[in-house]
Amino acid sequence: MKNFIKHSFNRKTRLAWIAALLGFGLAVWFGRIDSLPQSAYQLLDPIAPITAQDRVMVVAPHQDDDVLGAGGLIQQARSAGAPVKVVWATDGNKHRLKAERESEARSAMSELGLSKDSLVFLGFRDATLQNDPNFPAILMAEIEQFKPTIVVTTLAGDHHPDHAACGEVVGELQQQFGYRAYYFLIHFTNYPQPFGSDRHSYLLPPLKLINANNTWRVLPLTKEQLIAKEKALKAYRTQLSLKNPFLKTLLWSFIRQNELFLVKE
Numbered sequence: 453m454k455n456f457i458k459h460s461f462n463r464k465t466r467l468a469w470i471a472a473l474l475g476f477g478l479a480v481w482f483g484r485i486d487s488l489p490q491s492a493y494q495l496l497d498p499i500a501p502i503t504a505q506d507r508v509m510v511v512a513p514h515q516d517d518d519v520l521g522a523g524g525l526i527q528q529a530r531s532a533g534a535p536v537k538v539v540w541a542t543d544g545n546k547h548r549l550k551a552e553r554e555s556e557a558r559s560a561m562s563e564l565g566l567s568k569d570s571l572v573f574l575g576f577r578d579a580t581l582q583n584d585p586n587f588p589a590i591l592m593a594e595i596e597q598f599k600p601t602i603v604v605t606t607l608a609g610d611h612h613p614d615h616a617a618c619g620e621v622v623g624e625l626q627q628q629f630g631y632r633a634y635y636f637l638i639h640f641t642n643y644p645q646p647f648g649s650d651r652h653s654y655l656l657p658p659l660k661l662i663n664a665n666n667t668w669r670v671l672p673l674t675k676e677q678l679i680a681k682e683k684a685l686k687a688y689r690t691q692l693s694l695k696n697p698f699l700k701t702l703l704w705s706f707i708r709q710n711e712l713f714l715v716k717e
């Protein structure tokens with residue numbers, strides 16, 4: 453009897469597992485699931501700790517990408533004693549808010565411990581980076597001057613053309629300058645999941661971007677770092693008060709237990 457129960461339980465459990473895996477596989481196949489389950493967080497390795505010997509440059513396409521993608525990393529770099537520079541590529545003037553967004557960026561960075569002299573505004577027009585022949589050379593000059601060991605920017609596969617442009621240029625210059633490149637993602641189909649404010653969740657890579665060539669690493673945030681990141685995000689008042697509800701929800705989706713980077717050594 454005991455053997456029978458054990459046998460039938462095992463069989464049932466096996467069948468349930470097969471059904472669940474088959475269901476998950478079919479859902480992925482038909483594009484119904486775009487993200488890993490939250491439990492997959494434990495399988496992702498943490499990023500190498502930043503040290504005092506590092507020099508960290510964050511290249512943000514717009515004023516807010518800095519906090520969304522790297523608000524925790526900036527704090528950890530500061531704690532480690534590594535110099536940090538934040539470079540904004542565009543002027544954020546899409547809604548004629550250039551001055552406000554620059555001032556918000558300064559407030560946001562001061563929440564993360566950065567002073568004015570660590571901040572650079574390149575001032576390219578919104579949505580023009582991909583077609584501006586001067587952008588690569590101007591960004592290169594900043595890299596040449598600061599000599600970063602780590603450059604953090606948006607992924608070339610990000611769906612926003614300004615984000616893609618930053619990822620492309622940082623990728624093209626990597627070999628010449630020998631830095632490590634850390635890419636974060638902001639605009640991508642059904643990303644992040646769950647979508648919206650959920651500070652207890654983890655940020656995980658979209659299934660479409662998981663492959664043998666992509667090394668994803670997580671940067672866990674302490675409670676204090678998460679609070680400071682949230683305060684820094686709140687400094688971007690114009691972005692949080694835009695009428696576009698999707699954008700607002702997107703911004704809050706990055707207040708998570710971790711940050712996430714695709715690492716190219």
Ligand SMILES: [Zn+2]
Binds near residue numbers: 517
């Ligand atoms: Zn952006």
